[in-house]
Amino acid sequence: MNSQRFDDVLAKCLEGSATAVEQAELVAAAEDSDELASRLRQAAIMDASLRSLGRDRDAFLRSVQARLTRKGASAKFSSHMRGRIERTTRSSRQRPLWPALLAMAAVVALGVGLALFGIPQKADPEQAVATVLEFDPAATISVAGSPSVLALAVGMRVSGPSSLRSADGHVVLGYPDGSRIEARRSTTVDILSASRGKQVRLSSGSMCADVAKQPDGFPLVVQVPYAEASVIGTRFGLATSTRGTLLQVLEGTVSYRRLSDGATVSVAAGQNVLASAEGDFGVRPNRIDSGMKALYLFNEMSGDRVHDVSGIGEPMDLAVRDPADAWTPDGLNDKSGRTGISFTGNAAKFIQGIKRNHGLTIEFWATVRGTTSAPTVCVVKMSNASFTSTTWLNPCSRDQGPRHVAMVFNEVDGRFLLTSYDGSPDIQVKDLGPVSTTYGTLTRLDDVTIEMSPDAAPAGATLTTEFHMLAFFGRALTASEVDQNRAAGIPVAAPFEGLDASR
Amino acid sequence: MSETDLRSLAVAGGQGDLDAAEALIKAAHGPLFSFLYLLGVPEIDVDDVAQNTVIQMYQSLSRYDPTLPFSPWLRSIARHVVANYWRTRARERDNRGLFRQHVEHCVVRDEPAAPDLPQAGDLEKCIEHLPPKQREVLAMTYFEGRTSDDVSSILHSTPAAIRQMLARTREVLRRCIEAKLASTEHA
Numbered sequence: 001m002n003s004q005r006f007d008d009v010l011a012k013c014l015e016g017s018a019t020a021v022e023q024a025e026l027v028a029a030a031e032d033s034d035e036l037a038s039r040l041r042q043a044a045i046m047d048a049s050l051r052s053l054g055r056d057r058d059a060f061l062r063s064v065q066a067r068l069t070r071k072g073a074s075a076k077f078s079s080h081m082r083g084r085i086e087r088t089t090r091s092s093r094q095r096p097l098w099p100a101l102l103a104m105a106a107v108v109a110l111g112v113g114l115a116l117f118g119i120p121q122k123a124d125p126e127q128a129v130a131t132v133l134e135f136d137p138a139a140t141i142s143v144a145g146s147p148s149v150l151a152l153a154v155g156m157r158v159s160g161p162s163s164l165r166s167a168d169g170h171v172v173l174g175y176p177d178g179s180r181i182e183a184r185r186s187t188t189v190d191i192l193s194a195s196r197g198k199q200v201r202l203s204s205g206s207m208c209a210d211v212a213k214q215p216d217g218f219p220l221v222v223q224v225p226y227a228e229a230s231v232i233g234t235r236f237g238l239a240t241s242t243r244g245t246l247l248q249v250l251e252g253t254v255s256y257r258r259l260s261d262g263a264t265v266s267v268a269a270g271q272n273v274l275a276s277a278e279g280d281f282g283v284r285p286n287r288i289d290s291g292m293k294a295l296y297l298f299n300e301m302s303g304d305r306v307h308d309v310s311g312i313g314e315p316m317d318l319a320v321r322d323p324a325d326a327w328t329p330d331g332l333n334d335k336s337g338r339t340g341i342s343f344t345g346n347a348a349k350f351i352q353g354i355k356r357n358h359g360l361t362i363e364f365w366a367t368v369r370g371t372t373s374a375p376t377v378c379v380v381k382m383s384n385a386s387f388t389s390t391t392w393l394n395p396c397s398r399d400q401g402p403r404h405v406a407m408v409f410n411e412v413d414g415r416f417l418l419t420s421y422d423g424s425p426d427i428q429v430k431d432l433g434p435v436s437t438t439y440g441t442l443t444r445l446d447d448v449t450i451e452m453s454p455d456a457a458p459a460g461a462t463l464t465t466e467f468h469m470l471a472f473f474g475r476a477l478t479a480s481e482v483d484q485n486r487a488a489g490i491p492v493a494a495p496f497e498g499l500d501a502s503r
Numbered sequence: 504m505s506e507t508d509l510r511s512l513a514v515a516g517g518q519g520d521l522d523a524a525e526a527l528i529k530a531a532h533g534p535l536f537s538f539l540y541l542l543g544v545p546e547i548d549v550d551d552v553a554q555n556t557v558i559q560m561y562q563s564l565s566r567y568d569p570t571l572p573f574s575p576w577l578r579s580i581a582r583h584v585v586a587n588y589w590r591t592r593a594r595e596r597d598n599r600g601l602f603r604q605h606v607e608h609c610v611v612r613d614e615p616a617a618p619d620l621p622q623a624g625d626l627e628k629c630i631e632h633l634p635p636k637q638r639e640v641l642a643m644t645y646f647e648g649r650t651s652d653d654v655s656s657i658l659h660s661t662p663a664a665i666r667q668m669l670a671r672t673r674e675v676l677r678r679c680i681e682a683k684l685a686s687t688e689h690a
Contacts, residue, residue, distance in 0.1 A: 052535075355650065
């Protein structure tokens with residue numbers, strides 16, 4: 001291996017695009033030559049240092065602070081750091097002028113509003129208040145009893161009762177005890193009480209919370225459609241949907257009570273439960289979302305776009321190609337049986353994940369219904385000139401409710417091997433086996449079609465597919481992970497764990 | 504920040520000086536992430552592993568021996584946390600590819616003589632002195648997460664040319680850091 005070739009393969013290894021053969025070639029060359037070994041080592045150190053430059057130090061400090069708070073023993077230090085970080089973040093944040101003007105206007109408006117409605121501008125020292133830590137410029141707050149809708153400002157105190165409405169971004173509230181509540185996009189959260197025995201109501205959208213240990217007998221209570229969550233100290237997410245309100249617990253334990261019958265379940269870390277007017281109220285394992293690059297929940301209810309709601313990097317939206325397709329509370333109903341949903345846009349984040357982890361997974365939930373014994377129904381097809389793989393549902397799988405399927409591609413010796421999981425023999429995978437392509441042909445998805453579409457139904461027959469969920473992962477899920485996602489059911493919200501766009 | 508400064512902060516932090524503990528975490532942030540990348544911790548989990556390391560470090564500060572250098576002490580905590588991380592992920596560890604395994608092996612093998620990893624501030628200053636084209640390619644690669652294929656499409660170049668430019672840029676930065684370290688020691 002000459003020097004130029006060594007440098008090129010080394011650069012490929014560092015960016016994660018080298019094949020297994022190239023990696024072996026490079027390592028062998030480095031083991032044979034001290035000079036090349038030194039060059040490899042120095043390049044790896046510089047590469048790691050440059051990658052670390054992209055990490056957000058303030059966000060890291062905030063995370064450490066939150067973890068220390070939950071551990072309890074380091075409350076003094078975490079409190080110290082919180083104050084520092086918030087001051088630093090406020091002073092160092094580079095914002096364009098217009099949000100600052102908006103914030104100033106909001107402060108003026110708030111002053112007028114508070115004066116008009118007799119709410120003290122300074123908090124009563126006996127009553128803890130929440131503080132706005134981060135906000136979307138279009139988010140608003142309205143104080144109970146007041147017709148005014150006010151813009152938010154960093155540092156604004158919220159003593160409740162008041163109603164927060166996030167718009168396209170998120171709003172983060174902090175409490176003096178270190179607890180934080182984040183209202184995600186398009187969410188309405190009512191702060192009913194911010195003092196001992198904090199009370200919050202999630203009317204629509206989704207929120208996540210990181211709650212410090214609450215005083216005995218004064219849990220934080222979150223009212224949601226169909227249920228009520230009581231929290232002593234933990235980390236969790238709540239999301240409303242047409243299917244019910246999902247509670248997902250990330251740390252600790254949350255007590256979740258269904259309002260219709262008073263049934264109560266204790267939901268531990270790694271578990272979730274869906275509360276609805278009727279139906280199952282059982283505890284299920286949380287989904288595996290590690291490595292997810294795009295998520296579609298098909299809850300748009302209108303329009304010709306299915307939005308990537310993963311919150312990871314640049315959205316990879318899908319286009320609904322047939323205007324006759326109908327939105328339903330359960331998803332998108334492809335009535336024609338002729339057209340489908342196509343991938344569009346920049347897939348860089350997906351490709352990076354594939355290259356880094358040498359695998360990919362396409363996971364979906366769909367219901368197929370029909371009155372024909374027509375041939376199998378194509379549900380997902382991924383193809384380009386030299387690469388085609390399709391997963392099919394057999395006729396016998398129709399009218400059996402939502403089905404869960406995962407297509408997992410794993411790179412072995414520079415080629416992708418495809419495995420399909422669905423938990424029953426109904427699924428057929430066409431072109432199973434070594435896929436007729438090499439790793440190199442998947443460097444871009446621009447010329448690859450990913451579509452979910454039923455085959456054409458014979459004349460006079462009805463054949464429809466209802467799409468409930470689709471997810472792309474930049475890695476190959478294991479069989480047990482697929483099983484866990486099946487057991488978790490159809491997701492109703494984006495993952496609550498923070499996911500980095502660069503992953 | 505020099506090794507002497509880090510030791511002083513660690514000692515003060517261990518004695519309850521909260522400002523010192525905070526400054527120590529800030530100073531350790533860049534080198535710690537660099538070290539975790541070298542150990543092959545996947546991007547998706549590196550933040551969690553770094554947090555675990557810093558929390559263990561903070562909780563162990565009172566036991567820090569000031570006669571020993573701080574950076575190797577922190578790296579030993581990091582190695583311990585990473586070993587725990589891999590304990591339940593043997594398959595993922597094996598699937599990282601030969602290159603990452605080799606780098607990890609070299610890092611662990613050479614650890615006793617390992618030079619300190621560049622401080623973020625020094626690296627940023629060196630980047631400021633790069634020609635605009637090199638800075639642009641560096642930013643697209645490391646801050647926007649683009650591959651050489653993507654960058655070459657945008658800049659109307661070839662992937663190989665972009666990789667070559669990146670290799671040269673990394674070498675320029677390495678020399679710049681060495682020069683800075685030498686001038687610091689000289690001073």
